[in-house]
Amino acid sequence: MASITGTSMSMTAISCSFKQGLAPCSGISNPNSVSLSIKGRRFPSITLHPNRFQVACAAQPETVKKVSDIVKKQLALPDDSVVTGESKFAALGADSLDTVEIVMGLEEEFGISVEEESAQSIATVQDAADLIEKLIENKSA
Structure with a gap:
């Protein structure tokens, strides 16, 4: 109460x-x-x-780090590029095709399936990390 x-x-x-x-x-x-x-x-x-x-709930730092690494790899960003939870895909140079490829990479890495509607709501690394943890939690429930 x-x-x-x-x-x-x-x-x-x-x-x-x-x-x-x-x-x-x-x-x-x-x-x-x-x-x-x-x-x-x-x-x-x-x-x-x-x-x-x-x-x-905000995603765990480890999840944000994994997502950041995948985003760097998919966008072929230099190793010294700073990608944080607040980083917007568009600001990192991602177009809609890049975003689809990022989502595919996340699905493969985390063993999840992201619905198209949910994928369209992802604009930042934090958005992606939060969605991943939500999907993992739902999957294990």
Whole structure:
């Protein structure tokens, strides 16, 4: 059961912090920053809805690194190129065909199948890593 006091909300094994816009006893309105930590793992993206919230987990650093390496290879980028989670495929020089090839490389590396609709929503390395971990989790469930 959640309780709201001041600027924090806590639940069993979950700690949430809300900055700005919290009105006591009236819910949460227009928070600019929301952070959530569960057992030391930080979840940067939380979507708030009346009477509930949804957490979107960021991919593990190892997954982001593997995706970055695959992107570098598929785009034939120099070894010293910096590719991070925030790197956009288009900014790295990828066109739509390159993006399809990147997705194919990710499917092969991680043993997953990415639906065309999902593939079209991938714009950054982080997007790809998050999708991969979601697909792996769904596959094992």
